Amino acid sequence: MLNSSHEYTQVLMGTTVSLTLYEPNETVVHRVFHTIKLLEDKLTVNRRHSEVMSINAAAGKHPVIVSRAVFSLIEQAYKVSLMPNSCFNFAIGPLVKLWKIGFQGQQVPSPQQIHDQLLLTDPNEIELDPKTCAVFLKKKGMEIDLGAIAKGYIADVVKVVLQQNNIHQAIINLGGNVLTLGKSPLDKNGNWQIGLKEPFSLNNELVGIIQVNDKSVVTSGIYERYFTLNNHRYHHIFDPSTGYPLDNELESVTVISDTSLEGDIFSTILYGLGVKKAGNYLIEHPNLSAIFVLKNKTIELVNTDNFAFQLVSQQYVLP
Incomplete structure (x- = not known):
């Protein structure tokens, strides 16, 4: 042994x-x-040129084609976010950025600020195309965040x-x-x-x-x-x-x-x-x-x- x-x-x-x-x-x-670093670079919202950031930057403008692996993960996150009574929501990005919990500038936002950002967190406003691996956030200001998975x-x-x-x-x-x-x-x-x-x-x-x-x-x-x-x-x-x-x-x-x-x-x-x-x-x-x-x-x-x-x-x- x-x-x-x-x-x-x-x-x-x-x-x-x-x-x-x-x-x-x-x-x-x-x-x-090396594998972890490559995947982190694709999935993080803390890299300017990650695939996820490319999707967020194009919110309200046009779909973004991503790699098959990233699309597959987004697809899973999308399905779980739409489950009844699911506390999991991968479109929660605008709220995370508003509160900044665990980061510099963390705050308790005003009710109006929270209301405004909630309007940008509906996963139903996301379009996925499995044939082309394209992801489209319909509203400007929407952001997906895969940090939870x-x-x-x-x-x-x-x-x-x-x-x-x-x-x-x-x-x-x-x-x-x-x-x-x-x-x-x-x-x-x-x-x-x-x-x-x-x-x-x-x-x-x-x-x-x-x-x-x-x-x-x-x-x-x-x-x-x-x-x-x-x-x-x-x-x-x-x-x-x-x-x-x-x-x-x-x-x-x-x-x-x-x-x-x-x-x-x-x-x-x-x-x-x-x-x-x-x-x-x-x-x-x-x-x-x-x-x-x-x-x-x-x-x-x-x-x-x-x-x-x-x-x-x-x-x-x-x-």
Whole structure:
């Protein structure tokens, strides 16, 4: 059994990206980080010449033809954004830029400003042409933002790159998106140990340890990007219907799934549904599992066949 790991890191996508292998392989590491950088350049809204920025720049003017990979991701984001009661909306860009949460100039906008920007966030105002891979935002000022699913998509692509290079035991960590390949060589049961952060912890304490193999673990939480004004906390997970940060009983949602893209999508959707509705949804979708961390310091686990959880925090309880 292998008993030592080799961790490689780079700062990409605004976070520290790490790849853990159990045999050193500089060639594969180079391919992985090169792949991540290429995809980041295509998908980000923080690059002047990315494909997504080209679409946004042409809003209200004309369609933009993009690569098949980018179109496929946009198509998935579009479908999820149109799901009934979906808190996921990839056309939320104008609101994100208005609030600037987590960035310089963050503010609580006026009700009128929020109303005006909401008019530019309707995914029904987006036209997709699968034949030509063209994307058209009908209104000037509209902006799509793939930030909510780009990490998941990229993590899944990295997994394919590793498998193509005959690596079947590894951990990919894209900062909030952790994807495990195969079984851990360090555990007799083959489980990888993934830490779940304690929300708002000053010293990165953990709520608990998630044990999985060959699964994705994605967490969305209100502690990731936020600011406080007049004793009220404003976080980055928006209600697409109101334009304000969602306000419910949850501090974080962690989704355990087969793909990281699913994790990205459903961590947002389940957070928006709240614990009760999300639990009902998950019962009908046993391929997905979730860990809900509540503001009342309790933790709820749903569909535990896909993972094990060990509570380590004294601040939280399992009912």
